[in-house]
Amino acid sequence: MLFSSSLQRQLSIIFGILMVFLVIILSFLIGQRSIQEVQTEIGDSLADMAYLMGDKLDRYMWSRNGEVEIISEMQTIKEQENLNEIDQLLNQVRESFPAFSWIGLTNEAGEVISATDDILRGIDISERPVYQEALERPFIGDVHEAVLLAELLPNPTGEPMKFVDISMPITTDGGVFTGVLAAHLSWEWAKEVEMAMLNTLKGREDLEIFIVGKNHDVLLGPEEMLGHTLNFNELKHAEPDQAAWAVEKWDDGKEYLTGFALTDGYRDYEGLGWTVIVRQTVDEAYAPTKEMLSYFIVCGIILAVLSSLLASLVARRMAAPLKEISSIADRLRGGEKIDIPIYRGIEEIESLSISLRKLIKQLTKTETDLVEMENVASRDHLTGLANRNGLERYLDRVTHENTPLTILYLDLDGFKKVNDTLGHDAGDQLLIETGRRLKQNIENGEFVARLGGDEFILVLKSPEDPVQRGIDIGNRIVSMLGDAFIIDEHIVHVGCSVGGAVYHPEINNITSVIRLADEALYKVKRTGKNRVYMSEAH
Structure with missing residues (x-):
């Protein structure tokens, strides 16, 4: 019952976590997609709104500019003879279009000769941009605060007054410049467009x-x-x-x-x-989307609770056979040979028990085959010593022990002569006997391997004086292999050259040390053979 309860609890937690995880993932994906769609939709609507308002502003300014232009083309304005008539005209325009805060007409010198409500009449505005910029062509100025008109026009709000200037040069039919028609548009019209x-x-x-x-x-x-x-x-x-x-x-x-x-x-x-x-x-902008995600998460949590309860019920039926399978697995792990029984009733459990039976048989066979293949792949078939694969596996293991190692790289002097005079079978016998003698020079945990041909390598554990131990063992090997060999009733003499190097875990790596030992061997071969030389390089 304890196992059944544990499984029930675990499956409930797993299903609950899984559902919560799915809800979070789905919420994230849906949320990201929804936010992107909402962002694009709202962004496009804001951009469209900005465009529409910009278009309204341009059309409004075009209309006001056109109105000022029409007035400037009127004969009464051009002739400037009847100022009373001009006054009435300008006041009528301002009443019809309240956006015009002030309209005035100047003479050629820039003096205001007619204006709405007589404001600025007689004032020289020749230095103002509204006059200066309109001497040769129509002028529309950007928004600016009132200067001359600030104290002269009514201002119910008390806020700083702002205007947009529109002015037109006035010329006679003969092309003679007679003055400027200037208008100040109240910036309030832009606020009206905004409110609309x-x-x-x-x-x-x-x-x-x-x-x-x-x-x-x-x-x-x-x-x-x-x-x-x-x-x-x-x-x-x-x-x-x-x-x-x-x-x-x-x-x-x-x-x-x-x-x-x-x-x-x-x-x-x-x-x-x-x-x-x-x-x-x-x-x-995202508030509606976030509310929808919150609702989705709450529903997901409720679903997770329900899923956990369902998992608890399922676990009760699964508990008994799984407990038995677990017990058998423990016995198999302990080395006991036993078959897993086939459980009926729940299709998945039945399929599991059958699969496990087949798996155990296959694993047992595979393990046996792997051990055999591993031994074959790591051994030299002639001498029974380790080969290069075996050496690599040994070095992978021993270099993690952080212990200094002495590497002795050796080959036989005169081996080719034995092959040439007595034949390859005799050469093989010589290699087998060489391997047997080399194994006599290593201690427990140390290693000897044949690399190929007449080349061998020894790995010695030397925590105290690795160089001296390499010299001692190397000299012993030179002496031992210098003793006569009896091969097919023939007395055979060969020599041995040994190169060595020391591996320090904190200084160098094993590959470079083997290369140094190999170089030391060839130095011996070049300088007399049949002796030992330890590399001093690191």
């Missing part, structure tokens, strides 16, 4: 609209932002007549979905290079 746009978006009171000048200064927007300079890369790369959007981090530290459109004028009105921006905080 927002009124069409019921339920989206969280949107904010900005109008930004060429220098990226805020001309229209929240009061605390007026005059601030915006430094968005997207604004610098905005293209005329194209709307776009991006997620931007503003100066208040919040991220906003930001739609923007660069105005490009309308018809013959070239525009002032304004950029319209519509923004909404990311939190407010």
